Amino acid sequence: MTDGDDVARRISAALAPHGLILRGGFDFNDSEFAPPGPSGLPAKSVVLVGNAGAGYWRHFQAWRESRPGDLENPLDTWCRVIIGTVAEKFGARAVSPSDKPYLPFQQWAMRAEGLKPSPLGILMHPEYGLWHAYRGALLFDAGIAIPAPDKQNHLCDACVGKPCMKACPVAAYSEAGFAYDDCLGHVRGENGAPCRDRGCLDRNACPYGTAYRYPAEIQAFHMAAFARVC
Template identity: 75%
Template sequence: MRSLIESIAAALARDGLILRGGFNITDGEAAPPGLSGAPVKSVLLVGQAGAEPWPHFLRWRENQPQTIVNPLDTWSREVIGAVAKDFGARAVSPSDKPYLPFQQWAMRAEGLRPSPLGILMHPQYGLWHAYRGALLFEDELPVPAVQTAPHLCDACVEKPCLKSCPVNAYSGEGFAYQSCLAHVRGTDGQPCRSGGCLDRNACPHGTAYRYPAEVQAFHMAAFAGL
């Protein structure tokens, strides 16, 4: 017989999504409200590895108005929301306002740390993964313990992710958002628009999960407002 967490994972898998770990809220810790308004006791992160959800998203999009703003967020909310309803959870999204601490949740749930690009480095997926939402439960769940893994960036001496961008968008000083945006929108930004961030693609880890060019182009267009 499946456990609750296994059943949730199976429901998410129908749309190419996966559980990305979770945790229980500790005594005295601030917690967001659940369905009833009471503080939640457990958080399960939902996301993807590689581009598994892409064909599911495309099939959904075929029957939607092309004027939808942020269609991937809309699809994610629908899919995760349906699973939440089936299992008595509250579904939340990284783009919901007021913003919830998704990156802190992710680091806590999977024991990950940020790469120089700000994206969390995963020991298997590299930089090719994402978090699409979370399921909040008012009951405490038997969440598996976090398996700590080495941070791959610590052993990476060359740091190719900081040497491939033509405008040096990423550095020790942070992300030069305006420089990146201007470059992507400009004449010289075609490689980024069609194939994704050059710095991200330069990372040697998790390449088996690298998003296809069309997926990277979709995300780059959303970033640049194209």
């Protein structure tokens, strides 16, 4: 087992030039499922990588300028390149949320950072609000003892009125869950321009983490991907 604080600092330093950040990590218990590490044996630990706010965007855009305009899944490709390079530097195996079979990134994230889902399903962060993401993870053959997160207050518990459940024109989010078809139809339809141009209205209605809110350009990029792929 290695010094988790030191490993975390060094990984953070390697990610920083790309606008990505370390999002916590943990050692797997002997009795739980762990995907293969770099050796092919079950990994002993995982470190999550992601972003908070728009810090990654200019780095991604600079990389994208030298790639074909029709490159499929460019953000996913960029993340794989960057996180894969960092993984190689630290002797880890890089994995992505889009890898199949899908890995339990949501559960890993809740465990690594002590977060809970918002009514929209996005994990609520006490500082970043809903404006963050997990872009990949590093799997290690050794335990690295990343310090456990402090107990976090779940902001949604104290939120009066739940504005994130009231802004969508087609009420895509409700206590019954996410009305996927209604959301997709609206985004693709003639009345969906506000969502296509500025992002999910429910997500933007959340009062937390507004300093990290993605600019309209980023939200439009993600919404275009949603409308095209789904």
